Every structure is written in C-alpha cells, then in structure tokens.
Amino acid sequence: MxxxxxxxxxxxxxxxxxxxxxxxxxxxxxxxxxxxxxxxxxxxxxxxxxxxxxxxxxxxxxxxxxxxxxxxxxxxxxxxxxxxxxxxxxxxxxxxxxxxxxxxxxxxxxxxxxxxxxxxxxxxxxxxxxxxxxxxxxxxxxxxxxxxxxxxxxxxxxxxxxxxxxxxxxxxxxxxxxxxxxxxxxxxxxxxxxxxxxxxxxxxxxxxxxGAKWCDLVITGKADHAGGTPMAYRKDALQGAVRIIGALEDIAANDIGPHTVGTCGYIKVEPGVGNVIPGRVDMVFDLRDSDAANLEKLVNKLTKVAEEICRKRGLDLEISERFSIPPxxxxxxxxxxxxxxxxxxxxxxxxxxxxxxxxxxxxxxxxxxxxxxxxxxxxxxxxxxxxxxxxxxxxxxxxxxxxxxxxxx
Ligand SMILES: [Zn+2]
Missing domain, CATH: 3.40.630.10 (Zn peptidases)
Structure with a gap:
C-alpha cells in the first residue's frame, strides 16, 4: 500500500x-x-x-x-x-x-x-x-x-x-x-x-x-558627550552589550551541548545619536536546547559572564525571563x-x-x-x-x- x-x-x-x-x-x-x-x-x-x-x-x-x-x-x-x-x-x-x-x-x-x-x-x-x-x-x-x-x-x-x-x-x-x-x-x-x-x-x-527561553537584557551606563569624555571615564552601555553578544555566540557554540543555539535578534540603543555615548541598551536573547539541563546551564553561564562584563565596566545589568518553553x-x-x-x-x-x-x-x-x-x-x-x-x-x-x-x- x-x-x-x-x-x-x-x-x-x-x-x-x-x-x-x-x-x-x-x-x-x-x-x-x-x-x-x-x-x-x-x-x-x-x-x-x-x-x-x-x-x-x-x-x-x-x-x-x-x-x-x-x-x-x-x-x-x-x-x-x-x-x-x-x-x-x-x-x-x-x-x-x-x-x-x-x-x-x-x-x-x-x-x-x-x-x-x-x-x-x-x-x-x-x-x-x-x-x-x-x-x-x-x-x-x-x-x-x-x-x-x-x-x-x-x-x-x-x-x-x-x-x-x-x-x-x-x-x-x-x-x-x-x-x-x-x-x-x-x-x-x-x-x-x-x-x-x-x-x-x-x-x-x-x-x-x-525548548526555548527568551531573556530581556537591559544595560544601563551613562550617556555623555562623545567628544568630551575620555575613554577611561566612560560608561558606554553598547560596549558592554557587544561583549555580551560575543560571549553569547562563544558559549552557545562551544561550552554547552551539541544542540545549543543562542541568538540576539533585537537590540535598541539609547539615545541612539551619533555623537552621544550610548547610555542604555535593551536586547532580547533567544536561547534554545533540546536538553532542559543544558538550557538552564546556558542561561546561568551567560548571566554570570554578562554580570562580570558589566561589573568591570561599571554598568548596571538587569536580566529577566520573558517566556520559557520546556523541551x-x-x-x-x-x-x-x-x-x-x-x-x-x-x-x-x-x-x-x-x-x-x-x-x-x-x-x-x-x-x-x-x-x-x-x-x-x-x-x-x-x-x-x-x-x-x-x-x-x-x-x-x-x-x-x-x-x-x-x-x-
Ligand atoms: Zn508549520
């Protein structure tokens, strides 16, 4: 048949x-x-x-x-x-x-x-x-x-x-x-x-x-004059954000499991003006794995690394879970x-x-x-x-x- x-x-x-x-x-x-x-x-x-x-x-x-x-x-x-x-x-x-x-x-x-x-x-x-x-x-x-x-x-x-x-x-x-x-x-x-x-x-x-987890990340620094503020005195939220995005790729690709994927598909920079140091960045991370423990591991490791990046740069970080679907x-x-x-x-x-x-x-x-x-x-x-x-x-x-x-x- x-x-x-x-x-x-x-x-x-x-x-x-x-x-x-x-x-x-x-x-x-x-x-x-x-x-x-x-x-x-x-x-x-x-x-x-x-x-x-x-x-x-x-x-x-x-x-x-x-x-x-x-x-x-x-x-x-x-x-x-x-x-x-x-x-x-x-x-x-x-x-x-x-x-x-x-x-x-x-x-x-x-x-x-x-x-x-x-x-x-x-x-x-x-x-x-x-x-x-x-x-x-x-x-x-x-x-x-x-x-x-x-x-x-x-x-x-x-x-x-x-x-x-x-x-x-x-x-x-x-x-x-x-x-x-x-x-x-x-x-x-x-x-x-x-x-x-x-x-x-x-x-x-x-x-x-x-399974999937969506996390909202808000990084707060200080918006200052792009010309007048020396590099050593900045709290540039976007500079922190790009390092976290880089870490997301490294961790998802190398550190967790064979089916781990992580994506940053949304980023908003404020004030979003060419000559102002970014004072705030909002991002959404989409994290997925077929293994629930690995998904948890990914979130924990990423949170730790993001906190470390922000701590070193004097930035504030808030991470909250928007939704979670188990594998x-x-x-x-x-x-x-x-x-x-x-x-x-x-x-x-x-x-x-x-x-x-x-x-x-x-x-x-x-x-x-x-x-x-x-x-x-x-x-x-x-x-x-x-x-x-x-x-x-x-x-x-x-x-x-x-x-x-x-x-x-
Ligand atoms: Zn379909």
Whole structure:
C-alpha cells in the first residue's frame, strides 16, 4: 500500500491556489476568505471518504475515520494551512495533505483498524494574524485559555472569535483534549533547515524538540558627550552589550551541548545619536536546547559572564525571563516506530532534533507525539523560495501511512 503522489500534488496545488498574494509567495491568514476556501476544501475531501467531521475548540477540524472499537483512543495526524505573510507552499500544507491522503488510502483499501483515525487542521499555527503561534493547538490541548485566544485581536481590532464566526465556522465541540482521548499524534513537517537537504536524505525522525527561553537584557551606563569624555571615564552601555553578544555566540557554540543555539535578534540603543555615548541598551536573547539541563546551564553561564562584563565596566545589568518553553522528548517507542517504518521502505532515515516548535508539541501534555521531517531545499522556509520535492513528501506520507496502520490496528 502506498500513497498517491498525484493526489497529494492536486491537494497542494488546490490549497495554494487560495492565496492572498499571487506572485509574491503564499499568504493565507487564518479565517481569511482564502483560508476558508482551503479549510472547506479539506472538509469536502474528508467527507468524500466518509469521515465524520467535527469542528472542535478554536475552530480545529477533526475528521474521523471510525475504527471497529469506538471506545479506543484515536490516532491523530494533521498540521496547519495558515501561512506567514509571503510564505511558501509547503509549511503546514505537507502535514495536512499527507494525513488526508493517508486516510484516503486506508479507506480505499478497506483496511480494518480498531482505533479511530483523526485527520486534523489547527488554525493560526503561525500567529501571523492574531500574534499567538500554535494558537488553536494550544487552546485545544488546554495550555492556552480559550477566552484569551478568542479575545486576541488582529491588526484591525477583529477578535479571533469574531473572525471565526464571520468566516462561518460553528464550533460543535468546545471541550479541550484530555489525556486518553488520543493515543498518538503524528505530524509530517518540512524541516525548515539544511540538514536533510545537505545529506541528500528524504526522512528525518524527530527525537526531541528544543525548548526555548527568551531573556530581556537591559544595560544601563551613562550617556555623555562623545567628544568630551575620555575613554577611561566612560560608561558606554553598547560596549558592554557587544561583549555580551560575543560571549553569547562563544558559549552557545562551544561550552554547552551539541544542540545549543543562542541568538540576539533585537537590540535598541539609547539615545541612539551619533555623537552621544550610548547610555542604555535593551536586547532580547533567544536561547534554545533540546536538553532542559543544558538550557538552564546556558542561561546561568551567560548571566554570570554578562554580570562580570558589566561589573568591570561599571554598568548596571538587569536580566529577566520573558517566556520559557520546556523541551519536548518524543517517546522512544514512537521515534523507533517511525524509524523502522522508513527503513522497511528502503529509506535512510536520520534521527534528529527539531529546533522549531510545531502544533504537535502543544499536544505533548495530552498525548504521545511523533514527528517526521522532509527536506527543505537549501533549508529555506517562510519565504516564496520554500521548496520540498514531491517524492520526498511521498516518502514521508508512506512512512506516516505505515506508522498509523501499526498504531491503529
Ligand atoms: Zn508549520
């Protein structure tokens, strides 16, 4: 049994024909009319194979292929169909259409299975409209308060709930997912990095998903005249900041673990005038590791080094944590199952870590999750150049098919 590549291509082409920015990548903001055309296409395709459709909490689609035992927990698979602004044609779509195609193959072949198989679509994964990433999956799994999501506003002041209702979505089941509802959630996603592409591999089996901490750093020195203040008498906040940024790279690259990454992506200098010594610098550090202890180690070491740099320069330093997401460990039996399924198809799967978060991660507190990565050409994603070869998508979907059958039977 295998998936049908031409149907996957047709699904992708159809969904991506619903696009707010033709010629400038793919833009499909949650609950926009383009989004709803894609949303309704998925529902129609699921209905064609006899799936029972329920619109769940936060507007999630749940299309169920019943098994022989309705009391069993479901095997779930799916992803998202919303995109970033001017994004690519594969992020989210690959996981959605692969799950749909797997369901078609199971139904067509009249495969007997005991567990229900649920095909799901989670709105607002990217946070491009309402500014909460993985919004619906968080709300469905109960880690985000529904009220908070429903009141979240887009740039025009339209709330999530208003947008959902005016798009014609009627939620039929507001209850959150709880432990025992779902036996496993499997998601295919494009890798959004270079590892598989560089090694010429089709399949990555994710073993862990990096946790992240965002830290705000405020360095305060003294704004003085750039001409009149001798070098020895300065309290230049930016000079302290650049040394801390340098230390961030050194520590993340060399001192912690193989999967440690650290980024300073935001810096604001005050007063920000060419002839005034910077008196204050605000920075945000994004720190990630798949190992919770390493993430802690990174924060501690960086804090110590930053304090030392500021102490020597007579600068004040404040560090506060903006948010923290713990790493997710994929259960070994699921990673091993996906790995075996790929090997049995003659593929060379690669065990790997995910540096990015996906909807499945948000379901981890209520079910076991497994993730399959397929290559992104040159690692590009969230841009019009985002590309994944169809045969790689087929490889991923075949592995998903085998794994779902092993879990559902
Ligand atoms: Zn995605």
């Amino acid at each position: 295998e998936v049908n590549i031409s149907r996957i291509k047709k699904d992708l082409d159809t969904i991506n024909s619903f696009n707010m920015t033709p010629g400038k990548g793919i833009t499909r903001l949650t609950f926009s009319s383009e989004y709803m055309q894609a949303y309704n296409y998925i529902i129609d395709e699921l209905k064609k194979i006899g799936a029972e459709i329920t619109i769940c909490r936060a507007g999630c689609i749940r299309g169920r292929i019943n098994g022989s035992d309705p009391t069993k927990p479901a095997i779930m698979s799916g992803s998202h169909i919303d995109t970033v602004l001017n994004g690519g044609p594969f992020d989210g779509q690959v996981g959605t259409v692969s799950a749909l195609e797997v369901a078609r193959v199971i139904v067509e072949n009249k495969v007997c299975h005991t567990c229900p198989i649920d095909i799901v679509v989670f709105p607002e994964e990217e946070g491009a409209r309402f500014r909460f990433g993985m919004a619906a999956s968080s709300a469905w799994a109960g880690s985000m308060e529904l009220d908070k999501l429903y009141k979240a506003q887009d740039n025009e002041g339209i709330t999530y709930q208003e947008a959902m209702e005016s798009a014609g979505i009627v939620v039929e089941d507001e209850s959150p997912l709880v432990l025992g509802d779902v036996k496993a959630m499997l998601e295919i996603h494009i890798e959004q990095s270079v590892i598989l592409d560089r090694q010429g591999l089709s399949i990555g089996v994710v073993e862990s998903i990096a 997710v460990e994929i259960p070994k039996y699921l990673a091993d199952l996906l790995f075996r399924c790929a090997e049995q198809r003659g593929m060379r799967p690669l065990r790997m870590m995910s540096g990015a978060l996906h909807d499945s991660c948000k379901l981890a507190p209520v079910t076991d999750i497994g993730m399959i990565f397929v290559p992104s050409k040159d690692g590009r994603s969230h841009c019009p150049e985002e590309w994944t070869e169809l045969q790689d998508i087929k490889a991923g979907a075949d592995v998903l098919l085998d794994a779902i059958l092993k879990l559902a039977i």
